[in-house]
Amino acid sequence: MTMTIEPFTHWLFTDLDGTLIPLDGEKQNVEDLQQLKTLLAEHRIGLTFVTGRHLSSALAAIPEFDLPIPQWVISDVGTRISEYANGAATSNADYRGQLLAIIDGWNADKIISALTQTFQYEHLELQEAEKQSPLKISFYTDAECVESLANECRLVFNRRAAPLAVVSSVDPFTGDGLIDVLPAGVDKAYACKWLAQTLGLRFDRDITYAGDSGNDLAALTSGCRAIVVGNADTATKQHVAGLAQVWVSSKTATSAVVEGVIDGIKNPEHR
Ligand SMILES: [Mg+2]
Secondary structure (H helix, E strand, O other), X not given: OOOOXXXXXXXXXXXXXXXXXXXXXXXXXXXXXXXXXXXHHHOOEEEEEEOOOOHHHHHHHHHHHOOOOXXXXXXXXXXXXXXXXXXXXXXXXXXXXXXXXXXXXXXXXXXXXXXXXXXOHXXXXXXXXXXXXXXXXXXXXXXXXXXXXXXXXXXXHHHOOOOEEEEEEEOOOOOOEEEEEEEOOOOHHHHHHHHHHHOOOOHHHHXXXXXXXXXXXXXXXXXOEEXXXXXXXXXXXXXXXXXOOEEEOOOOHHHHHHHHHHHHHHOHHHO
């Protein structure tokens, strides 16, 4: 017997922390997560996680928070794309090869060697091994000086014409300053567009993106329909203010995602 699987009618690309994952103590988020599972299945909406987490941490969130099962996982701030099927993730070698070509030999040793030659390097601490990859070198620093240190790193790489980008942020849970060194031009939006193209999807028509913070901004403003959750940071809300295709929800996290998905189902022209 052959089984025909209907293609997906639409795709939800969503950030995890602060967006899809229920906020601490928000019971409504937990209830709405179950509704989201039903909506995705009934309306044949595909699901892609788009997260700064490393891959194993993204996958660990599925049982931990009882999340719906994704078809794809974009992890490590857009530097890794993995297909998820039958409980296992397979990272896309073509994408990895493309990113390795961008960094052109700028591996962790070369990056650290360049940075140690600056006087501020002692303020940078390498993150744990599982958070590193050849395409994402990550450091901890004090939150107060994360911006200035990121700028120093940019200067170091610019002087050497290194094809690298420096992304800074503050971990909302621990308060740590975070600095990621990535292939130039690569971020969540870059990865989303690459995956959309690979799957034959039209980014502006077939995808809804949901997010809450600075590393979602490029994707939120890239022309697809977008959901900004109510608990998003003020800067993110200000950046998207007035954009027609962006829905800024008054609800938080999971509940905002569900609200946006329902609106998209009822009003496909909003997508
Ligand atoms: Mg987030």
